[in-house]
Amino acid sequence: MGEKFETRRAKRALIVVLASALAGAVLSACGGSSSGPPTLSFFVAIQPGGTIEATAERCTKEADGKYTIKPELLPNDATQAREQLVRRLGAKDNSIDIIGLDVILTSEFANAGWIAPWTGKQKEEASKDVFPSVLKTASFEGELYASPFNTNTQLLWYRKDLVKQPPKTWDEMIEVAEELPEAGQIQVQAERYEGYTVWVNALIESAGTSILKSPEELDLEQKPTEEALEVIGKLAHSSARSPELPTSNEDTARLAFEGGTAAFMTNYTFAFASAKENAPEINKEMGAAPFPQVNSNPAKPPLGGFNLAVSNYSGHKQEAFEAALCLSGEKSELTATELDGLPPSHENLYTNPIVKKAYPGFAGLVKEEVEAAGPRPVTPAYQDVTSAIQRTLHPPESIPAEGEEGKYDELKENLEAAVKREGLL
Amino acid sequence: MEASAQRAGKPAEPPAAKPGKVSSRTKSERKLAWMLCAPAVIVMLAVTAYPILYAFVLSLQKLDLRFPEQTEFIGLANYGTVLSSELWWLDVWNTFVIMVISVSIELVLGMVIALVMHRAIFGRGLVRTVVLIPYGIITVVAAFAWQFAFANESGFVDALPFIADEKNWFGGHISSLVVIIMAEIWKTTPFMALLLLAGLVTIPDELYEAARVDGASAWQRFVKITLPLMKPAILVALLFRVLEASRVFDSIFIMTHGAQNTESVSILGFEQLINRLNLGVGSAISVLIFLGVFGIAFLFIKGFGVKVEEGRPGGG
Numbered sequence: 132m133g134e135k136f137e138t139r140r141a142k143r144a145l146i147v148v149l150a151s152a153l154a155g156a157v158l159s160a161c162g163g164s165s166s167g168p169p170t171l172s173f174f175v176a177i178q179p180g181g182t183i184e185a186t187a188e189r190c191t192k193e194a195d196g197k198y199t200i201k202p203e204l205l206p207n208d209a210t211q212a213r214e215q216l217v218r219r220l221g222a223k224d225n226s227i228d229i230i231g232l233d234v235i236l237t238s239e240f241a242n243a244g245w246i247a248p249w250t251g252k253q254k255e256e257a258s259k260d261v262f263p264s265v266l267k268t269a270s271f272e273g274e275l276y277a278s279p280f281n282t283n284t285q286l287l288w289y290r291k292d293l294v295k296q297p298p299k300t301w302d303e304m305i306e307v308a309e310e311l312p313e314a315g316q317i318q319v320q321a322e323r324y325e326g327y328t329v330w331v332n333a334l335i336e337s338a339g340t341s342i343l344k345s346p347e348e349l350d351l352e353q354k355p356t357e358e359a360l361e362v363i364g365k366l367a368h369s370s371a372r373s374p375e376l377p378t379s380n381e382d383t384a385r386l387a388f389e390g391g392t393a394a395f396m397t398n399y400t401f402a403f404a405s406a407k408e409n410a411p412e413i414n415k416e417m418g419a420a421p422f423p424q425v426n427s428n429p430a431k432p433p434l435g436g437f438n439l440a441v442s443n444y445s446g447h448k449q450e451a452f453e454a455a456l457c458l459s460g461e462k463s464e465l466t467a468t469e470l471d472g473l474p475p476s477h478e479n480l481y482t483n484p485i486v487k488k489a490y491p492g493f494a495g496l497v498k499e500e501v502e503a504a505g506p507r508p509v510t511p512a513y514q515d516v517t518s519a520i521q522r523t524l525h526p527p528e529s530i531p532a533e534g535e536e537g538k539y540d541e542l543k544e545n546l547e548a549a550v551k552r553e554g555l556l
Numbered sequence: 557m558e559a560s561a562q563r564a565g566k567p568a569e570p571p572a573a574k575p576g577k578v579s580s581r582t583k584s585e586r587k588l589a590w591m592l593c594a595p596a597v598i599v600m601l602a603v604t605a606y607p608i609l610y611a612f613v614l615s616l617q618k619l620d621l622r623f624p625e626q627t628e629f630i631g632l633a634n635y636g637t638v639l640s641s642e643l644w645w646l647d648v649w650n651t652f653v654i655m656v657i658s659v660s661i662e663l664v665l666g667m668v669i670a671l672v673m674h675r676a677i678f679g680r681g682l683v684r685t686v687v688l689i690p691y692g693i694i695t696v697v698a699a700f701a702w703q704f705a706f707a708n709e710s711g712f713v714d715a716l717p718f719i720a721d722e723k724n725w726f727g728g729h730i731s732s733l734v735v736i737i738m739a740e741i742w743k744t745t746p747f748m749a750l751l752l753l754a755g756l757v758t759i760p761d762e763l764y765e766a767a768r769v770d771g772a773s774a775w776q777r778f779v780k781i782t783l784p785l786m787k788p789a790i791l792v793a794l795l796f797r798v799l800e801a802s803r804v805f806d807s808i809f810i811m812t813h814g815a816q817n818t819e820s821v822s823i824l825g826f827e828q829l830i831n832r833l834n835l836g837v838g839s840a841i842s843v844l845i846f847l848g849v850f851g852i853a854f855l856f857i858k859g860f861g862v863k864v865e866e867g868r869p870g871g872g
Contacts, residue, residue: 214830221621221833243622243833323815374722375708377816386709511622514832525815526727552620555641555824555841556832 169447170199171454174219175231175437176212177204180470182463183231189466190457198450200229200458209233209325220245220442228445229455231437232277234268234506235325235513238346241271242511246440248274253452257459260477264504269438271509277438278459281473284500285333285433286493287420288388288396288403290314290413297420301334301362304395304423308371311394316373317366318384318396323525326380328507328517329433330397331524334359336431336505337424342520346510347550349543357539359425364530364537377526389413397422399435400490400497404472419493422500431505436476474501510550518556519549608846615839622833634840644824644841651820654733655801658740662797663790665741666748673749674756684753691746699810702739732816739807744800748793755789756782788862795856799849821845 175183187200194200205212213236219227220240232240240246249257257278258266269277287304289297293311298304308315320326335342338355366372373393375383381398388396389410396402406414422432439455441448457463464475465485472489474497480486481498490497508516523542524530530538548554618630638644669687676683690698706713706725714721725731759782767777783790805822812818814827825845829838856862 210831217621217833218830239622243624323813374724375727376724377727378708378724383709390709518827518831552623552832552834554637555643555828555837 168196168198169450170201171228171445171447171451172201172203172226173229173231173454173458174203174205174216174227175229175439176207176209176233178467178471178473179207180472182467182471182473185466185470186458186463189462190454193457194454198447198454200454203227205231209235216240220444223444225442225444225446227442228447228451229458230440230442231280232440234265234282234434234436234438235517237269237276237438237440238271238509238511239513240440241274241276245443246276247443247445247448247452248276249278249452253456256456260479262476262478262501264434264501264506265436265438265476267509268434268436268506271511277440278455279476280437280439280459281464281467282476282501283399283435283474284497284504285329285397285399285422286496286500287423288398289418289420290394290416291418292416293394294418297418298395299421299424301423301425302365305366305369305371308394309369314392314394315371316387316393316395317369317371318373318379318387318393318398319366319376320380320384320397321363321367321376321525321527322378322380323521324380325517327525328520329435331359331363331520332507333422333431333433333505334362334425337422337428338426339428341505341508342516342546343508343510343550346512349546349550351543351546353539355425355428356542357537360524360530360537360539360542361533362425363524363527364532367527367530368532377528400474401472403490403493419490419496421496429503432500432503434501434504434506436473474498476501478502512550512552515549515552515556516546519545522556608843611839611842611846614835615843617836619836619839620832620834630836634836635844637837638840638844643819644821646817647819647821647824650733650818651802651804651822654737654740654804654820655798658737658744659794659797659801661737661741662745662748663794665745666752666793669745669749670752670756673753684750687749688746690743691750693743695743695806696810698743699739699807702735702742702807703811706735726812726816729816729818732812732818736804736807736811736818739811740801740804743807744797748797751793751796752786752789755786755793758789759785791856791860791862795853795862798852798856802849802852803845821848 173183173187177183183202183204187202191198191200205215213233216227216230216236220243230240230246232246237246241248254275257269258275261279262282265279265282266275269275269279287297293314294307298307304317308317320330332342335351335356338359340352340355341350344350367376373379373387375387381402384393384396384398385402385405387393388398388402389406391410391413403414403417403419406417422430424430439459441451441455445451461475461477461480464473464477464480465483467473468475468480468489469485474490475481475483475486478498478501481494487494507513510516520542523538523545549556615634616629616631618626618628618633620626673680673684673687693701703726705711708714708722708724708727711725713719713725714723723731725735763781763785764777767781772780803822804820805826808814808818808820808823809826814820814823821841822845825838825841828834828841832838
């Protein structure tokens with residue numbers, strides 16, 4: 132009897148111990164964030180040079196105990212990074228405070244109510260000295276939803292030893308490349324991914340029209356659009372194309388250029404630093420020129436980069452706004468230029484020695500390109516629009532060079548459905 | 557459930573009590589059985605029935621996370637959108653092509669490997685382990701390995717003899733499909749082989765001996781003995797693989813992401829759900845895929861009489 136009693140008591144004791152351990156775990160899990168200065172999580176795409184870690188550390192230090200910024204690194208691929216963000220935000224996840232938002236995502240996230248608008252003094256500070264073209268990418272329906280961090284644009288990179296004068300138009304470039312006895316490839320981005328939309332948009336903008344007039348209305352004038360599509364068709368059917376054209380992205384383009392098979396490449400500024408490290412011989416002959424134009428109209432280079440937004444589900448919005456201002460400030464932008472070769476979004480920084488050192492001889496060109504850039508369409512249904520473009524125009528070989536009936540009608544029809552978010556994509 | 561319990565009962569037992577006259581012991585045993593089952597049933601309901609029902613409810617709504625204020629009930633309209641879309645039928649066809657080609661090649665290869673494993677004289681354990689390696693590798697990892705192997709710049713395949721050095725495998729419809737199907741076959745043939753081996757070991761050796769005495773050739777023994785007796789195992793293996801192959805996702809997602817018209821219905825559903833955040837249309841696709849898979853399973857089990865739990869055709 133006594134023995135039985137003993138075991139029963141031991142059992143009960145065990146249950147009490149287990150229960151209190153469990154309760155303790157639950158309590159500590161909840162309590163971590165409510166006591167002491169908050170930890171702000173900063174979700175942003177990874178930058179291999181270490182920009183994110185460096186700026187987060189500096190801004191934490193500058194906050195002087197008010198908050199700690201903890202970077203949460205997302206994939207470098209824009210689509211994959213977005214996927215992770217929307218899955219969390221769609222579920223109203225409050226573990227995100229600050230979001231590094233790709234320029235194309237602002238309207239989508241703002242319309243869904245996931246990010247908070249900037250107001251008052253902070254809004255003023257966030258937009259001071261920022262390129263107007265970049266500021267547009269951070270705004271939606273007249274409100275500023277993010278503080279521009281870095282921007283990005285593509286240049287035409289060419290081999291100075293093979294080509295004396297960089298070509299002005301795409302047609303000219305294809306002609307020159309076809310004549311070259313060797314290394315005559317033109318490297319672009321034409322895989323079925325966001326980078327293809329970047330290229331298509333730049334061509335359409337340069338041809339003199341736009342994809343959208345407003346979030347739900349198509350622009351897409353027929354003649355200029357057809358001229359833009361013809362460039363893709365012409366390159367796809369030219370001897371100057373690379374064999375991996377339908378699977379080419381920024382990285383395959385850079386690799387081919389560094390490998391010495393390409394005379395021309397349109398790519399972001401990182402390509403210069405990359406070549407310097409991997410292929411110094413090629414880098415010595417690497418010239419930077421303005422992004423090519425489609426016809427006699429001025430070129431409209433692509434515009435990339437990140438803007439920092441504050442999540443509407445954050446429990447520490449006030450601190451998050453402050454932290455985002457620091458993270459996107461001029462000091463942080465210069466860190467990004469120094470460590471990762473990313474162009475600043477503040478126009479006044481282009482005479483800074485750090486920027487000049489990162490872009491030897493072409494800092495002014497980068498600035499001009501950002502100013503002239505033709506941003507991608509602004510609409511909450513951006514994913515539908517970009518999917519429609521990619522699905523209709525990929526592979527690039529499916530677009531005829533010239534003469535034959537092109538893909539204009541199909542593109543228009545699919546984009547019309549996309550802005551209304553109809554059908555499958 | 558009751559019927560099968562009765563059927564499973566040994567014939568030696570006294571005839572079951574007449575309906576309506578259940579002894580109190582049986583009653584309490586049944587109660588105990590239900591209580592023992594309950595946790596499992598509740599978990600099953602929570603993790604399978606609830607999501608399926610929830611997906612069905614979502615599929616009846618116009619629901620786009622990017623436009624939260626426009627949510628409304630629209631009945632079966634999402635199904636109309638999906639079924640009237642050319643893209644859906646194109647992807648159904650792609651899925652069907654990948655499924656039929658990969659499963660039939662897997663069946664043949666799996667059978668060969670099963671026979672080898674069965675007849676292996678030495679190193680049986682080693683052979684069986686080695687064969688299983690591809691199946692043990694995570695599909696995404698395997699898909700990356702295949703992608704890298706066939707990649708234009710870095711892959712080794714283009715460096716092999718008889719293959720054009722500049723062949724861009726993922727740059728064309730057929731060549732992309734070939735790589736995807738090869739990856740699928742490489743990955744799941746071991747599974748097929750293992751299921752077939754399980755069927756193979758149940759065939760008594762005496763049958764082969766008798767046939768040999770009667771002068772049957774190896775081919776005759778295979779066709780007249782092995783195949784008929786293995787039919788149940790083959791059907792079960794086919795059922796599992798067809799169900800799995802009709803939801804093919806990972807390999808395509810990694811290798812082409814659906815480019816070059818290699819999209820499967822699962823990728824299409826993913827695009828609507830995760831990329832477009834169109835939960836209504838995406839859920840409709842999920843429900844349609846579920847119905848498709850359900851239909852296949854129904855056909856196998858009722859049409860061909862597969863008994864999954866016993867691995868043999870049911871005779872009632």
